[in-house]
C-alpha cells in the first residue's frame with residue numbers, strides 16, 4: 001500500500017522585499033512527508049527554515065505554489081478554514097515554550113482541546129495521559145515558572161499533539177536547552193510522534209539530534225534537498 005502523504009509543498013515560492021531588492025527564499029520548492037515519518041530540517045541560518053515551517057503550518061501564504069495538508073490543497077482556502085486546519089490538523093512547538101504562565105501544565109494541555117470542542121473531563125484525561133507519556137505526570141499542577149526548561153518543553157510538546165494533529169512542526173524545539181536535556185527532550189518527542197503515528201518536521205542546528213530522525217533535508221538555492 002502506498003504511504004499516505006500528510007504534508008506536501010508543491011512548487012512553493014516565497015519572496016521578501018528588502019528595500020528595493022527582492023529576496024527569494026523559496027524558489028519553487030517541492031517536499032513530501034508521509035504519515036508516521038520524521039524529518040529534520042538542517043540548514044544554515046537565514047536560508048529559510050522558519051519560512052518553510054510557517055508556510056507548512058499555514059501561518060503564511062506562499063507567493064506561488066501550494067501547500068497540501070493530508071491531501072487537501074490549502075492554497076485557496078479562506079482564513080477561517082485555514083485556522084480550522086491549523087487548529088485541528090497541525091501541532092506547533094517553538095524554541096521557547098510559549099506556555100500560558102498563569103495556567104498549570106495540565107491546563108495548558110487542556111486548552112487547545114477545550115477550544116477544539118472536547119469536554120473538560122475528556123481534555124483532562126488526555127492531558128494526564130500525555131504528561132505521563134512524557135514522564136512529567138507528577139508536574140501536572142505546576143505552573144511553567146515552577147518547571148525546568150526541559151519539563152517546560154515536554155509540556156509544550158504534549159500540548160502540540162493534544163488535538164491529535166496529522167503533522168507536528170517544530171522550530172528549534174531544543175535550541176534553548178543544554179545538550180543533555182536537549183537529547184532526552186528530542187528522544188521524548190520522537191517517541192511520542194512514533195507512538196501517535198503523526199508526521200513531524202523539526203528544524204534544528206544540531207546534526208546529532210537530526211540523525212535520530214528518519215530523514216534529513218536542507219534548503220539549497222531555494223529548494224528543499226534530501227541529505228545523506
Ligand SMILES: Nc1ncnc2c1ncn2[C@@H]1O[C@H](COP(=O)(O)OP(=O)(O)OP(=O)(O)O)[C@@H](O)[C@H]1O
Nearest residue numbers: 016017018023025044045046047048049050051052
Ligand atoms: N518578513 C520578512 N521580510 C523580509 N525578509 C525576511 C522576512 N522574514 C524573513 N526574512 C528573511 O528571509 C531569510 C530567511 O529567514 P528565516 O527566518 O526563514 O531563516 P532561518 O533559516 O529560519 O534562520 P535561523 O536559523 O537564523 O532562524 C532571512 O534572510 C530573513 O532575513
